[in-house]
Amino acid sequence: MTPEEMASVREDLEAFAAELFDGFFRADQRRWGQAYVRGLLLDGRRKSVEPMAARLGEDGNRQALAHFITSSPWDAAHVRARLAWRMHEAIGPEALIIDDTGFLKDGDASACVSRQYTGTAGKVTNCQVGVSAHLATDHASAAVDWRLFVPASWDPASPRADEVKVARRIRCGIPAQVGHVEKWQLALDMIDETRSWGIDIPLVVADAGYGDAAAFRHALEERDLPYAVGISGRHTAHPAQAQPVQPVCTGTGRPAEMQNPEPAQPVKDLVIAAGKAAARPVSWRQGSRPGKGRSGFKRMYSRFVALRVRPAGRGVRKAAKDLELPERWLLAEWPTGESEPVQYWLSSLPSGMPLATLVRLAKLRWRIEHDYREMKQALGLAHFEGRTFNGWHHHVTLVSAAHAFCTLQRLAPDPKDTAQA
Template identity: 75%
Template sequence: MTPEEIVAVRVELEAFAAEVFEAFARKDQRWWGGVYLRGLLTDGKRKSVEPMAARLGADGNRQALANFITTSPWDPAHIRARLAWRMEGAIRPKALVVDDTGFLKDGTASACVSRQYTGTAGKVTNCQVGVSLHLASDHASAAVDWRLFLPQTWDPASPKADPDKTARRKRCGIPDDVGHVEKWQLALDMVDETRSWGIEVPLAITDAGYGDAAAFRLGLNQRGLNYVVGISTTMSAQPGDAVPVAEPYSGTGRPPVPKYPDPARSVKQLVIAAGRSAARPVQWREGSRPGTGRSGHKRMYSRFVALRIRPAGREVRDATDGVELAECWLLAEWPATEPEPVQFWLSDLPPDTPLTTLVRLAKLRWRIEHDYREMKQALGLAHFEGRTWNGWHHHVTLVSVAHAFCTLRRLATAPKDTAPA
C-alpha cells in the first residue's frame, strides 16, 4: 500500500472505532479500545498484549493494554450491540448462525478450561470452548455475540464439580451466578440478547451439535424463528405421510392413545429407502478456487434428497408434549460418488420451499468456518493469554470488531456484480 492509502485506511479505522466504541463510558476506554484494535490489525504472528504493545510504538503501553482488556469493568454487550447494528445494514443477514470453537490451552488456570471435545482439534483435549452467534448472508458474515462455555466440572452445584476447578473461580473472576448451561441454551440466550438489540432475523442455522437437541428446535419455534439445522444420521423419524392410529375402543376405561403403526426409522434409513433416484443436482455457490463457474471459480455442487418427515423419539415428545409429530423437511446430501448419503439437515421451512433454497441455506454455515479461520489466523482470536472471565469476553469482542472492519473493507472494494469469497 502507498503512504496515502495507509493514511486513508487509518482514517477509516478511526471513524469505525469511534462509532462502535461510543458505547464505552469513559474517554480512556475509547482510546485503549482503538489502540487494541490497531494492535489486532498489525502484522505479526502473536496478537497477545505484549507483542502487540511492542509493535504499536509510542501507543504500546503494555500495562495499560493489559489492564484495559483484563480488569477494566466495561460490559462487552454494549460494544457487541453497536457492532451488530453496524453490520446488520452492511450484511443484510439471511440468518443467525450459531457455532462453537475451541481455544486450546496447555495449562489449567484459565477460566473454564477443561478436557472436552472441540471440533477445532477433532478430539477431546485441554481447551476452552466459545459459542458464537453470527449475522450471515451469501456474501458476508460477522460474529456479534459470544458465550464462554462453563463445563460441569467448574460448577459448584453440579454433581461432576471438580474441587480444584471450583476453587479457581474467584481467581478467574467468574461471577457467582454463572453455572453450567448447555451450549444449545447459550445459543438461545444469544438469540434473545441479539433480538433485544433490535436485530430481527427470522431464520437460525446450526450444526448437529445444536440441531440434535429437540428443546433447542422448540425454543426457536417459540421465538418465531424458522431453522435449518444439521442432525445426526441416527435421529429417528416417521415418514411425512404417517398418521397415528388408535386401537379399537371397547367403551370401558381410558381410551387408548393413538400410535404410529410402524416403528420410527433413522433419517439415514429413510433417505436410503427413497433411493439414489430421488437425489437432485444443486449448485449452491461459486467457490474461491479457480474453476469453470461463470465467475471463473470452482462450482460448489452436489446431489441432494429432500423428504417430508416427522421427527420422533422421546426427546421430541417431551419437548412438544404432542401425540402427532410435527412435519418438517429432511435434507440429505448424497454425492454421486458415494454409496450412501453423507450429511443431513432438518428444517421447518414451509412445504413449498424449493430444494435449491434449502441447500443454499444449509450450506450457509460455511461462512462461519471462514470467520473462525480469519479471526484465528490473522486477528489473534486464540492468542489471549489472560486467565479471567472478563478478559476472555473482552478479547473475543474486540477481535470481532477487527474482523468486522476487515469485512466492511472487503465489501467496499468488491466488484458490484460478484459476491466476495
C-alpha cells in the same frame, strides 16, 4: 497501499471505533478500545498484549492495554450490540449461524480450561471452548455474540465438580451465577440476547452438535424461529403422509391417545428407501479452489434428497388439541459414488422451498468456519494470554470488531470505480 489509502483506512477505523465505544463514559476506555482493535489489525504473528503494544507506537502502553482488556469493568454486550446493529445494516443477513471453536491451552490456570473435545484439534485436549453467533449471508458474515463454555468440572453445583478448578473461579473472576449449561442452551441465550437488541433473525443455522438436541429445535419453534440444522442419521421420523389414528377403546377408562400406525424410522432409512434416484444435483456456491468455472473457481456441487417428514416426538404444538406431529424438511446429501447419504439436516423452512435454496441455506454454515479461520490466523482470536472470564469475553469481542472492520472494508465500493462512474 499508498500513504493516502492508509490515511483513509485509519480515518475509517477511528470512525468505526468511535461508533462501537460511544457509550463508554471514560475517554481512556474509548482510547484503549480503539488502540486494541488497531493492534489486532496490524501485521504481526502474535496478537497478545505485549507484542501488540510494541507495534502501536504512542498507543503502545502495555500496562494500560492489559488493564483495559483484563480488568476494566466495561460491558462486552454493549459493544456487541452496537456491532450487531452495524453489521446487520451492512450485511443484510439471511441467517444467524451458531457454532463453537476451541482455544488450545498448555496450562490449566485460565478460566474454564479443561480436557474436552474440540473440533479445532479433532480430539479431546486441554482447551477452552467458545460458542459464537454470526450474522451471515453468502457474501459476508460477522461474529456478534460469544459465550465461554463452563465445563461441569468448573461448576460447584455439579456432581462432577473438581475442587481445584472450583477454587480457581474467584481468581478467574467467574461470576457466582455462571455455571455449567449445555452449549445448545448457551446458543439459545445468545439468540435471545441478539433479538433483545432489535436484530431480526430470519433463520437459525447450526451443525448436528446443536441440531441433535431436540430441546434446541423445540425452543426455536417456541420462538417462531425458522431453522436448518444438521442432525445425525439415527434420529427417527414418520413420512409426511403418516396420520395418527385413535386406538379402539374397549374399556370405560380414559380414551387412549392418538398414535401413528407404524413406528418411526431412522431418517437414514427413510432416505435410503426413497432411493438414490431421488437425489438431485445442486450447485450451491462458488468454492475457493481453482476450477473450470467462469470465475476461475470450482463450484460446490453434490446430489441431495429432500423429503417431507414428521420428526418423532410430540415436540411443540400451538394448541393442546393439535395431535399431529409437525411436518418438516429432511434434507440429505448423497454424493455420486457413495452407497448411502453422508449428511442430514432438519428444517422448518416452508414446504414450497426450492431444493437449490434449501441446500444453499443449510450449507450456509461454511461462513462460520471462514470467520474462525480469519479471526484465528490474522486477528489473534486464540492469542489471549489473560486468565479471567471477563478478559476472555473482552478479547473475543474486540477480535470480532476487528474482523467486522475488515468485512466493511471489503464491502465498501472501490474509490477508483466510484470515480470512473
